[in-house]
Amino acid sequence: MLNLFKFWGGIKPPSHKTESNQHPIGVAPLPSHLIVPLHQSIGGTPKPVVQAGDKVLKGQLIGEADGWISAAVHAPTSGTVREVAMHVRPHPSGLDSLCVVIDPDGRDEWIARTPLDLATTAPADVFAHLQRSGVVGLGGAGFPAHGKLTPAPNVPMDELIINGAECEPYITCDDLLMRERADEIIRGIALFRDLLQPKKVLIGIEDNKPEAVAAMTAAVAARGENFAVVAVPTRYPAGGAKQLIRVLTGKEVPGSMRSTAEMGVQVFNVATAYTAWRAVAHGEPVISRVVTLTGNVAEPRNYEVLIGTPMDELLKLARPHPDTNGILMGGPMMGFLVPNRQVPVVKTTNCLIAHSERLFPPKAPEMPCIRCGACATVCPHELQPFEMYWYARAKNFGKTQEYDIFDCIECGCCSYVCPSRIPLVQYFRFAKSEIWAREREKKAAEEAKARFEFKQFRDEREKAEKAEKLAKAAAAQAAKKAAEAAAAAAAPAGDAPATVAATDAPAPASAADADKAAKMATIQAAMERAKAQREAAQPKNIEALKPDQQRELAEIEARRQAAGIADAPASATQETKAE
Amino acid sequence: MDILTAIAIMALGAVVLGAALGFAAIKFKVEGDPLVEKIEAILPQTQCGQCGFPGCKPYAEAIAKGDVDINLCPPGGMEGVQRLADLLGREVKPLEAEEKPKQVAIIDENTCIGCTLCIQACPVDAIVGAAKQMHTIIAGQCTGCELCLPPCPVECIRMETIGETLDNWKWKYPVVGIKAVPLKDAA
Numbered sequence: 001m002l003n004l005f006k007f008w009g010g011i012k013p014p015s016h017k018t019e020s021n022q023h024p025i026g027v028a029p030l031p032s033h034l035i036v037p038l039h040q041s042i043g044g045t046p047k048p049v050v051q052a053g054d055k056v057l058k059g060q061l062i063g064e065a066d067g068w069i070s071a072a073v074h075a076p077t078s079g080t081v082r083e084v085a086m087h088v089r090p091h092p093s094g095l096d097s098l099c100v101v102i103d104p105d106g107r108d109e110w111i112a113r114t115p116l117d118l119a120t121t122a123p124a125d126v127f128a129h130l131q132r133s134g135v136v137g138l139g140g141a142g143f144p145a146h147g148k149l150t151p152a153p154n155v156p157m158d159e160l161i162i163n164g165a166e167c168e169p170y171i172t173c174d175d176l177l178m179r180e181r182a183d184e185i186i187r188g189i190a191l192f193r194d195l196l197q198p199k200k201v202l203i204g205i206e207d208n209k210p211e212a213v214a215a216m217t218a219a220v221a222a223r224g225e226n227f228a229v230v231a232v233p234t235r236y237p238a239g240g241a242k243q244l245i246r247v248l249t250g251k252e253v254p255g256s257m258r259s260t261a262e263m264g265v266q267v268f269n270v271a272t273a274y275t276a277w278r279a280v281a282h283g284e285p286v287i288s289r290v291v292t293l294t295g296n297v298a299e300p301r302n303y304e305v306l307i308g309t310p311m312d313e314l315l316k317l318a319r320p321h322p323d324t325n326g327i328l329m330g331g332p333m334m335g336f337l338v339p340n341r342q343v344p345v346v347k348t349t350n351c352l353i354a355h356s357e358r359l360f361p362p363k364a365p366e367m368p369c370i371r372c373g374a375c376a377t378v379c380p381h382e383l384q385p386f387e388m389y390w391y392a393r394a395k396n397f398g399k400t401q402e403y404d405i406f407d408c409i410e411c412g413c414c415s416y417v418c419p420s421r422i423p424l425v426q427y428f429r430f431a432k433s434e435i436w437a438r439e440r441e442k443k444a445a446e447e448a449k450a451r452f453e454f455k456q457f458r459d460e461r462e463k464a465e466k467a468e469k470l471a472k473a474a475a476a477q478a479a480k481k482a483a484e485a486a487a488a489a490a491a492p493a494g495d496a497p498a499t500v501a502a503t504d505a506p507a508p509a510s511a512a513d514a515d516k517a518a519k520m521a522t523i524q525a526a527m528e529r530a531k532a533q534r535e536a537a538q539p540k541n542i543e544a545l546k547p548d549q550q551r552e553l554a555e556i557e558a559r560r561q562a563a564g565i566a567d568a569p570a571s572a573t574q575e576t577k578a579e
Numbered sequence: 580m581d582i583l584t585a586i587a588i589m590a591l592g593a594v595v596l597g598a599a600l601g602f603a604a605i606k607f608k609v610e611g612d613p614l615v616e617k618i619e620a621i622l623p624q625t626q627c628g629q630c631g632f633p634g635c636k637p638y639a640e641a642i643a644k645g646d647v648d649i650n651l652c653p654p655g656g657m658e659g660v661q662r663l664a665d666l667l668g669r670e671v672k673p674l675e676a677e678e679k680p681k682q683v684a685i686i687d688e689n690t691c692i693g694c695t696l697c698i699q700a701c702p703v704d705a706i707v708g709a710a711k712q713m714h715t716i717i718a719g720q721c722t723g724c725e726l727c728l729p730p731c732p733v734e735c736i737r738m739e740t741i742g743e744t745l746d747n748w749k750w751k752y753p754v755v756g757i758k759a760v761p762l763k764d765a766a
Contacts, residue, residue, distance in 0.1 A: 092750075097745055423753050426750065427753055429750040430750045430752050430753065433748075433749040433750045434749060437749055440747075441623075445624035448624040448626065449619075451704050451705075452624070452634065452635075452703050455702060455704050
């Protein structure tokens with residue numbers, strides 16, 4: 001048996017899991033409309049590729065991934081696009097983001113699906129396929145899965161950890177997924193294993209889910225894989241990525257290391273493995289997920305829900321009690337009350353809890369901190385929340401960073417145990433976002449300064465160049481005048497040699513003039529050369545273009561020629577230069 | 580005799596120390612004023628000139644000399660004044676002008692005649708365009724200094740407050756809501 005490690009702190013809140021894990025996963029009926037936010041994962045916002053009025057099929061691409069860290073978004077069912085507009089997103093801010101609203105036609109008609117043949121596909125194409133299929137981490141953060149599947153070049157991959165811990169109270173969607181679809185999860189894990197080539201694969205499941213552990217163990221045995229299914233002690237937040245790494249491998253991930261890949265460990269949620277396998281083996285993009293409906297409801301249960309289903313419509317399936325006064329997305333520890341009930345289910349919605357004052361009585365007012373240290377004894381990252389609280393409250397952000405506020409995972413253990421009921425996590429979130437905002441402002445200020453200084457430098461340079469040009473022009477003018485005078489002096493001399501002979505005096509003067517004329521000739525020649533060089537130099541701003549762009553340019557130029565508005569490229573550049 | 584020796588020793592000491600100090604002054608000469616750099620790091624670099632100086636650096640230099648007050652920079656806000664006061668050990672004073680929310684300039688592209696006057700006025704090169712071509716503002720680089728407003732002959736530039744988006748949204752300072760509780764009848 002594997003030797004397990006412990007992490008510091010943690011709490012054991014009432015789990016409330018048995019309410020919703022008694023029934024198999026149900027299928028939610030088609031909602032009246034679907035609101036699919038385009039930005040559902042960390043990274044770039046996908047660009048909409050449909051317009052209002054377009055007919056879409058189930059699984060059709062509606063948002064194209066923007067950049068490497070970004071994942072595509074698809075139509076969850078067939079129907080008509082009603083609009084591409086701003087709608088409230090399930091986010092604590094309650095701000096709007098761009099969403100595609102689809103009216104289902106009821107036929108639920110799939111687009112042609114193309115499974116990937118893993119035997120003949122290069123890893124890079126598998127990544128592209130996962131990105132195109134919109135596979136993101138379904139555990140909570142929504143990091144695009146393909147971004148985590150590239151092994152670090154210089155760190156050997158030791159362990160691949162599959163997170164089935166599901167430590168938050170109330171949530172049972174991963175539990176049910178493991179019970180019912182263990183085989184496909186295992187195939188997905190095998191896919192990740194092939195891409196990452198780790199030495200070991202560990203599947204961590206909290207020991208309050210014996211059915212899931214049994215189902216996963218059986219599935220691993222049936223596939224003949226050597227994955228270790230490990231029951232980890234139930235203690236919140238054992239499902240945190242860093243905590244699970246600690247428990248299973250004994251490795252501690254320092255806060256400064258953003259990517260766990262630097263430590264040779266990578267963590268994926270079970271549902272991510274499942275959707276990755278569906279995407280590869282069946283060509284199905286991520287258009288639905290399992291969501292737990294629980295809390296103040298008569299029939300708590302897990303449902304397979306289309307992404308974009310409005311939450312109030314969905315919650316009706318579980319028959320909420322009349323005193324329900326809000327919807328919590330996520331668990332009671334880290335979740336938040338959604339800004340309004342019409343917000344849609346997104347890829348990272350694992351659980352909806354009907355909120356009522358009976359279930360979650362309002363907190364009594366905050367009292368002063370008595371420095372009892374209870375928060376420090378439960379903090380799974382061994383931080384000192386009471387110190388960070390002082391400084392966050394006083395807006396002394398430098399000090400909060402000295403106490404490693406960025407190691408805080410906002411698990412909420414400190415707020416849970418605080419006898420003074422201080423919303424510690426809220427203070428930490430406030431401090432973190434203020435620090436980020438300041439960093440952004442500082443960066444912007446530095447860039448503005450650099451641009452300002454360059455503009456000043458450029459102005460100076462232009463002034464100097466102008467002055468130089470003027471000086472040159474003046475010199476040339478003077479030389480010309482002198483030459484003319486010399487020519488005028490020489491002409492009468494040629495016509496009447498007698499006068500030259502008569503007066504010796506002008507001779508040295510004309511010699512000096514000849515000298516000047518020679519100088520002027522060299523200047524003239526230099527200017528000619530410079531002019532020729534200028535004309536020979538082609539503008540170099542279109543060299544780096546791709547062939548199709550160059551072709552497009554040529555076409556535009558041809559059209560301009562035909563329309564008679566074209567002017568020589570040289571004069572065009574000069575026009576802009578003149579300014 | 581003794582007194583002469585003593586004087587000689589003191590004189591020698593003075594010469595040696597003087598030479599050492601003179602050498603150090605040349606060898607470890609500090610280029611520029613480090614205080615100016617520290618002040619400049621606090622200023623918001625909008626280069627707007629609202630302080631009466633042509634840019635943030637001249638203002639920083641003037642502050643370092645002690646010629647001017649530290650409360651002349653509206654974009655820096657009260658927080659900037661506070662930080663300058665901390666750095667310089669001066670007293671915090673209320674801002675001279677009112678504090679405005681962050682803004683960005685927007686060119687009405689239908690009205691723009693392509694005169695390039697705003698391009699010349701922009702201190703941070705945040706406007707693109709050419710003569711007789713439409714101009715536009717690179718919103719991400721605009722510092723909201725408003726210097727492009729006066730030169731525009733057709734008044735096609737307006738300032739817009741930067742609203743809250745998901746990119747710049749911040750968690751709020753936790754405040755306890757005060758609820759009105761109905762008064763109970765006196766027992």
